[in-house]
Amino acid sequence: MVEDSATGDTRLEIKQTYTYYSKSVNWLYDWVSWPFDDTILSSAVEFTVSGDKFKSRSVFLTINPETGEKKVLAASRKRNLDKELDSPKLIASDAERREVTLAIHKKASVELVSINVDTGRQRLLDTANSRTLTWLLDDSMRPVMRIEKSKSGGLHQYYSSQDGGRNWTLRFQHDPLNEGFYPVSYSSKNNKFIVVSRPADAEHAGLYEFDLHTGQFGKQLFSDSEYDLSSARKRRGSDDLLYSALWKDKLEKHWFTPEDAKLGRAIDSALPDEANWSVFDMSLHGQAWVIYVSSPINPGAYYVLRNDLKRLRKISDARPHIDLSTTSMPRRVDYQTSEGLALRGYFTPSTRSPGHAPLIVMPHGGPVSRDVMDWDGWAQYFAHRGYAVFQPQFRGSGGFGQTFERLGHGEWGRAMQQDIADGVHALEQAGLVSPDQPRSIVGASYGGYAALAAATMTPDAYQCAISYAGVSDLPR
Structure with missing residues (x-):
């Protein structure tokens, strides 16, 4: 439509x-x-x-x-x-050339093909193995970077080409589970990439220039003093940056021009205080933005912003079948561990019996990941079914910097597990849960490991432990 x-x-x-x-x-x-x-x-x-x-x-x-x-x-x-x-996967488009570039899967390979949308004429730009994830192109629609999975699947490998994709050289690789590296754009003017990443000597992930041919980070464009940067957005059809974003509790943005910052503040003021939003797409010359808006009590909706009209109009809800009157607003809980480490968690009260509900403790996966004040379908489902939900941000969680992340190294089932228990104790002290109410611990991946560890190490603390795809054999 x-x-x-x-x-x-x-x-x-x-x-x-x-x-x-x-x-x-x-x-x-x-x-x-x-x-x-x-x-x-x-x-x-x-x-x-x-x-x-x-x-x-x-x-x-x-x-x-x-x-x-x-x-x-x-x-x-x-x-x-x-x-x-x-x-086929859309890689890039060029309005002047009237061309789009697609990644098309074959039996054992992926082809990078440019197609003229008026004539249907095709040009083969590159052929790569089936592990290829994506390409980045220069202003002439020539491939300059290719990203592949390693044969083991554990690493992302970055190849560069200086002759339009005829020859490729491996320049850089990283572990995507533990090392964030997210290309935002490529500038043919200085042959530099702009990436969201955390160099080895940096405390927090930030926005950097990166030279793929040398594998070296260059100038830092933005970094926060407390939190890791999570994403960045550039203007469509331009190398100019629009904003970079990070999760504190909510999603916050750093704008790169005063004009865009003013528009961002106007959008903030037009939305509910708890809302998080990001630019989903924009028109060719930037006159219109499609933005995605979500919150802890709303799974999300798409809006259009016409700059000439200066107003938002909803296009559609992402999940219209959800009754928003049945959702529950979480709150942040700050607490200290028994050794004095400052932590936080998010507490979602039951929609049926606030203050007297059985508790579900829900540690996140990763463990280099984190929960935020945004829509969480599991937490809202459990709250709707009559449970209170607690999501602790234990040491080793991501998003808070390298030092905090390293505090979790070697602490699976040890200090990380105690951080979860200390969070539950803090809920009792704050009167948010009753000590005599039943308790369960539920998690996936690392959270599943934490659930299994809780059942093993503190069998009297929980009536039920649920591990979804949980790690159960650390040596393997």
Whole structure:
């Protein structure tokens, strides 16, 4: 459905089903992008039904936003429905060249293909192995960086090319589970990448220039003194940075121009105090933004901001079936461990019996991860079912800097486990939970390990321990 961004009026509805001859054709859209004013791009699965025979193929198509006319630019062979289809991934687009670049999966490889959206003419830019995750392109739509998984799957490997993808050299690799490294943009002017990362000698993850050819970090563009940077956003079609973002409890932003900072404050004031928002997409020249807004009591919604109108209009809810009147607002709980380490946790009261509910302790996974004051489906589900939920941010959690993260090294089942117990004690001291109410501990991944460790080491503390995909054999 194509809507007017100012009024919300429907301008066009694109049909999912049509019939030609005796065949019924159905479209299942995988993703949609609108990089050019007059052309919508989409990846879809096309199902053809003829009598009792079913066939499917993956297609890449353009859609005219005025007429709804579809044009298939690339497609896989038709296959039976029991065969899995890989949708092409959009890597980049260039309005002047009228080209888009896709990663298309083959049997044992991935091809980087540039397609002209008017003529359908294709250019093969690169062929890589099936472990390839993505590419970065320069201003001429030539590949300059390729990111692959290692054969073991444990590392991300960064390759550079100085001749448009004909030759590649491994320049850098990192462990994505424990070392954040997120490319934001590439500038052909100085042959530098801008990345969110934490160099070995830095306390917090920040925004840096990075030279892929030398594997060295350059100038720091922004860093916070207390928290790790989590993301950054640049303007569409430009190397200019818009903002960088970090989670304190809520999502906060550092803007790179006074004009953008003023607009950011205006959006903040138009939304509820508990809301977190980020730019999801923007129009070609930045006149309109699509922003995604969520909060601890709202799973999220998409809004459009037209800069000429200076107002937000909701496009749709992300999960409209959820009754927001049944959600529960969490609160931050600050506490100290028995040895004096300052920690925090998030407490979500039961929506049915606040103050007298059984408690679920829910340590996060990772353990280099963290919870924030945003939507958590598990916590809200348990609160709706009558439980209070506590999410402790024990030592070793991510987002608080390298020193805090290293405090957890070697402390699985030891100090990290005690941090969880100290948090539960702090809830009792604050009168948020009753000592005589039943207690459970629930977690996934590292949180599952913590649940198993609690059942093993403190069997009387909990009536129930649930491990979802929990680590259970540390040597392995």
